[in-house]
Amino acid sequence: MRVSVFIPTYNAGDSWAKLLHALQQQSLRPNVFAVIDSGSSDATVQLAKDYGAQVLNIAQKEFTHGLSRHRLTESFPDNDIFIFMTQDAIPANNQSLANLVKAFNDNSVGVAYGRQLPRLEAGPIERQERLFNYPEVSSVRSEADIPKLGFKTIFCSNSFAAYRKIAYLESGGFPPKAQFGEDTILTAKIIKRGWKIAYVAEATVVHSHGYNLAEEAARYREIGKFHKRNLWLFDNFGKPGKEGFKLLFSQLWFVFKNNPFSLPLVPVRIANKWLAYKKGFSDKP
Template sequence: MNAAEGWSRLTSLLLESIAADRVLILDSSSTDETVNLANAAGFRVHVIARSEFNHGGTRQLAAELLPDAEILVFLTQDVELAQSDAIRCLLEAFTDSGVAAAFGRQLPRRGATPIEAHARFYNYPAESGVRTLSSREQLGFKAIFISNSFAAYRREALMAVGGFPRGVIFGEDTVTAARLLLAGWKLAYVAQAKVYHSHSYTWMQEFRRYFDIGVLHHQESWMLSEFGGAGGEGGRFVRSELRSLWPRYWWLIPSALAHTAAKLLGYRLGRVESLFSVGLKRRLSMNRLFWN
C-alpha cells in the first residue's frame, strides 16, 4: 500500500532480475500513484479493499493468482534490493529438492539508528544455513524464524501444508515455516541474497507489534509446544543489544531498555488477549483490522 514514494528503489534492480509480466503487485487500495506506476512498468496488478487485507490471506491470494509459478517470491513494498542478483541468489537454494522455503539477508536501511541496525545484524547474520526439524533441538523457536519481507516458497510444498494461514493476526511466515518443518521439508537462509529493510519503531509501536506476537503465540500455541518458547532468544537479543551500544552509543541504552519493556509488556498482554474485549484488543494491536 502507498509504495509510490520509494517506487524507484523498489523496482530499479527488480526489473534487472525478472520480467515485468512475471511480477504481481497486490495492492490494498493505495491512495497514491502506486497502481499507476505498476501498470506503467508492465506489472500485473490486483487491487483489494484495504479492509480485506490480511497478512496470510493476502499472500495466499497472490499465490493463487499465479498458478503456473513453481517458485513464489514475496517482497514487501518497503524493501530495497541491495544487488541486482538478489532474487537469483535466493532461488539457488531450491536446487536442493528438499528446500521448501528460503529467505534472504535483511540489512539496515540507509540512515538506520544503531538500535535498528543491531536488530538486523543480530537476526540476519553473514552465514547462510539450512534448517530441518532436528534444528529445533539446538535453535528452539529460532528454527522457524523467516521473514516474508523477502522470501521464496516452493509452490508444491506451500500448498501441501495448506498454504499461508488466513486466520492469524501476524506471523503467517512463522506459522508456515513451522508447518513445513513438521512436514519434513527444509528452510534455507541465504545470506548472499541481500536487501535493505528495517524499521525505527517508537516504543508504542513496539508495544503494539509485540502484543500481536503474543496474540499469535496464544492462538497458535502448538508452535510453542513443538519448538519451545521465545523467552530465551529474547534474553540473548537484549544482552547482545546492550553490548552493541556500550560504550560507543551509551546514551541510547535507556531508550533500548524502554523499548524492551514495551515489547515485554505488549507480549505478555497478547498472551492473555482472551481476557480483553474486542474493542480493547483493537486499541492495543498494530493490526487492528484483524479484530473487525
C-alpha cells in the first residue's frame, strides 16, 4: 500500500523539529509527505522543506480544518492511504506509522486512528483524559456497534488518523466548510457506508494539552456549536451525554489514587466543560 502523510501547519514551534525527526526515523517511509501552511511567520515552512516535505499554502482567511486537509488529498491523490497528523503529535517510536497502516490489511476497515499518550509533564487530569479516550487495547467498530456504543462509535481524531482513499472519496472527503470536527463528520459518513473504524493502540503518538479553564471552555463551546450544526449525528448515533458521566467517575477515581490534592479540580473542570458546551449549543448558528 502506498501511503501519504499530511499535516496542516501554522507556527508549529518547538515540537515541530521533534515531529519531523521522528517521522524521518519511521520504519514505514511515506510515499508522499506534504504540509499545508496557513501563513507561518516562524521556521515551520523551512524546516518542513529541509525534511523533504512538499509545501502548499492556504490563506488564513480561507483556512478551515476541513478545507485544508481536503486540499491536500486533492493535490496528492495517488496513494492508497491518507495519514493525517497535527503539528504537535510526535510519534512515540519508529513503528507508529507502520502499526497504524497495518489496520488496513483488513479490507473492511475504512478509517484507523492511533493512541495518543500524555506528555511527560502532564498533570493527573490531563493524563487521565488521554488514558480514558485512548485505552491500551485495540478495537474495531462498525455500524452494528451503534446500539451499544452510541456516539462513541464514531470517535476519531485527526491528530493521528488514516483513511483508505476509496472510503474517503466515496464518503465525500472532509467537508470544506468544517471549522471543527471534520474527522467526526467523515468517520460518521464512512461508518454509514458500511466500512469499519479501527482503533490501533499499538500506533502511538505523544499528544496532549494542559488547557487552563478558559482554554477548555473555549474548546467545549466549539464542540457545542459543532453538535448544533450537525444534529444529524445525534439522529444516527445518539447523544454523547453518557460519556461525560463515565469520564467524571473515571477521573475522580484516577485523581484520588494518583494525586488526591487535585480532587476538587475534577468537578470544577467537568462543570466548566459542561457549561461551555451548553453555551455553544445554544448559540445562534
